[in-house]
Amino acid sequence: MPTTPGISLPFALVVQRVLRPKRIWYSLAVWLEATPWAYATFTALEKLVKGKLFGCRMCAQCALPSTAYACPMTCPKQLRNGPCGGVAANGDCEVYPGVRCVWVVAYERAAGAGHTADLRRLQRPIDNREWGKSSWVNYWQHRDAGLWTADASFAAAPPIEQR
Numbered sequence: 233m234p235t236t237p238g239i240s241l242p243f244a245l246v247v248q249r250v251l252r253p254k255r256i257w258y259s260l261a262v263w264l265e266a267t268p269w270a271y272a273t274f275t276a277l278e279k280l281v282k283g284k285l286f287g288c289r290m291c292a293q294c295a296l297p298s299t300a301y302a303c304p305m306t307c308p309k310q311l312r313n314g315p316c317g318g319v320a321a322n323g324d325c326e327v328y329p330g331v332r333c334v335w336v337v338a339y340e341r342a343a344g345a346g347h348t349a350d351l352r353r354l355q356r357p358i359d360n361r362e363w364g365k366s367s368w369v370n371y372w373q374h375r376d377a378g379l380w381t382a383d384a385s386f387a388a389a390p391p392i393e394q395r
């Protein structure tokens with residue numbers, strides 16, 4: 233079900249700066265993967281925290297930094313590149329009337345903080361074998377590096393041809 237994040241975007245961006253990949257987080261991620269009980273505990277904790285805050289489904293390839301921290305996997309159609317054509321005029325989800333479309337939520341949050349450029353990135357398909365794993369451990373080991381396009385590559389996209 234579409235989920236509105238439990239924290240503001242400015243606060244999420246501060247946390248993002250603290251948790252961005254660096255040597256200490258990389259070392260922790262390597263140790264966690266080599267230590268099954270610690271990895272299981274850490275993943276359970278991640279599921280609890282991100283589940284409460286974002287409705288995280290544990291796809292393990294986190295899109296939150298590019299979607300104003302609104303989880304696109306809470307879209308009932310799991311659309312990672314924007315809303316479907318069924319969003320109601322009032323912004324409600326087609327599948328869950330009365331619940332705001334997660335992409336409308338993402339846009340409103342991004343616009344409020346001046347981050348709409350992030351929503352222009354194109355999300356690549358995810359690896360479905362990763363479900364249930366820790367997205368932080370993947371992130372800290374740079375496995376998420378190609379999850380979405382850079383701004384520049386989007387800007388350089390050729391114009392749509394008119395026939």
Ligand code: SF4
Pocket residue numbers: 282286287288289290291292293294295296303304305306367
């Ligand atoms: S890891 Fe996947 S399911 Fe969880 S918050 Fe990030 S994008 Fe959503």
